[in-house]
Amino acid sequence: MKKKVLAVVLGMSMVVAMMTGCGASKETSDSANSAEKTYTIGISQFAEHGSLDNCREGFIEGLKEEGLEEGKNLKIVTNNADADTGTAAQIADQFVADKVDMICAIATPSAQAAYNAAMETDIPVVYTAVTNPVAAELANDDKSPVGNVTGTSDELPVEAQLKMIREIxxxxxxxxxxxxxxxxxxxxxxxxxxxxxxxxxxxxxKTGITNTSEIQLAASDLLGKVDCLTNLTDNTVVSALPTVLGLANEKGIPVFGSEIEQVKLGCLAAEGIEYTQLGKDTGKMAAKILKGEASASEMDYELITESSLYVNEKVAENLGITVPDTMKERAVESFTEITEN
Structure with missing residues (x-):
């Protein structure tokens, strides 16, 4: 009899152990499933040019540094609007229809389109390379978001640029x-x-344009009235920068850029921000949101305030301009050739 009771007790113990084991296994499985979640980010880039490309690459790198890596737990779908606002709106609408986990919008028109498209959903929008989020109606005066949207600003260091132009x-x-x-x-x-x-x-x-087809005529007219050009982070103009540079070189008029890639292409110099770092900062913000550590609707936009000097000595030589030695010494990078686009 005792053996029977013992057998029953042992049997019950085994059942309990098995049940406990199953529970632990289920918890482990649930945890593993959570850890293995794959996020989908739709990247909407307004135009294809160096600074925005650097933003995109930096964004992906920033995500990776925070443990979100493409091919492991992250899927990225990238679309380019080719500097067309209508296309930017279509891209944003498609991302919303596809129910991505997040939209990353690179440049102001894409950011505005993404926010408008996702406004009635729970899809967060993270932007980068937006010069003035307040003017773009993406943020309030205190840098707080107007909705489920946040990101980073590439506001130009205008005074540093003017000081540099005067020095040269x-x-x-x-x-x-x-x-x-x-x-x-x-x-x-x-x-x-x-x-x-x-x-x-x-x-x-200043001369305003509405699309790239107007750039050649507008630039030709403007070059007849000025001593130099300074380029903004204007996406439509930057996407046609080789055209502007070609016209300016024919007249021997220097063009100043707003970031490193424009100087590589043939602008004389620039006081600008580092766009790869801007993208990284944005990627880290995005990672916090995806991980549930923060909400886009509660994150103030971020602004890089330090500028860096870039000089193209080959352009200076071609134009017969002497760049002061003090500027060469403080330049973060100096180039001795012009990169073909």
């Missing part, structure tokens, strides 16, 4: 700016140039 061209009087009238970031940047130009003895001459 001590006799210049008029700076020309070519810009897209529909780009909120460009309109804002020109306002900053106009506010500060007089402080450095400059007059600003």
């Amino acid at each position: 061209l001590p006799d210049a009087k008029t700076i020309g700016i070519l810009y897209t009238t529909s780009e909120a970031n460009s309109v804002y940047s020109i306002e900053q140039y106009e506010k500060l130009a007089d402080k450095y003895g400059f007059k600003i001459e």
Whole structure:
């Protein structure tokens, strides 16, 4: 009898152990499933050019540094709007229809389109390379988001740029700016140039365009009125920068860029931000949101305030311009050749 009871007790113990084991196994399985979740991010890039490409690459790198890696626990779908706002809207609508976990929008028009498309959903939007999120109606004056949207700003260091131009061209009087009238970031940047130009003895001459087909004629006309051009982070203009540079070189007029890639392509110099780092910062913000550590609707946008000097000595040589040694010494990078686009 005792043996029977013992057998029953032992049997019950085994059953309990098996049940406990199954519970532990289930918990482990659930945890594993959670850890193995694959997130899908739709990247909407407004145009294809160096600074925005660097933003995209930095964004992916920032995600990777936070443990979200493409091919492991991350799927990335990238679409380019080719500097067309209508296409940007279509891309955003498709991402929403596909129910991606997040939209990363690179440049102001794509950010505006993505926010508008995702507004009635729970899909967070993270933007980068948006010069003025407030002017773009993506943020409030205190940097807080207007909805489930946040990101990073690439606001131009306008005063540093003006100071640099004056240092290189001590006799210049008029700076020309070519810009897209529909780009909120460009309109804002020109306002900053106009506010500060007089402080450095400059007059600003601006010409607006609506699309790339107008750039050649507009640039030709503008070059006849100025001593130099300064380029914004205007996506439509930047995507046609080789055209602008070609026309300017024919007239021997220097063009100043707004970041490193433009200087590589043939701009004389630039005081600009580092776009790969901007993208990384954005990627880290996105990772926090996807992991549930933060909400886009509660994250203020971030702004890089430090600028870096880039100089193309080959362009200076071609134009017969002497770059002061003090500038060469403080330049983060100097180039001795012009990169073919």
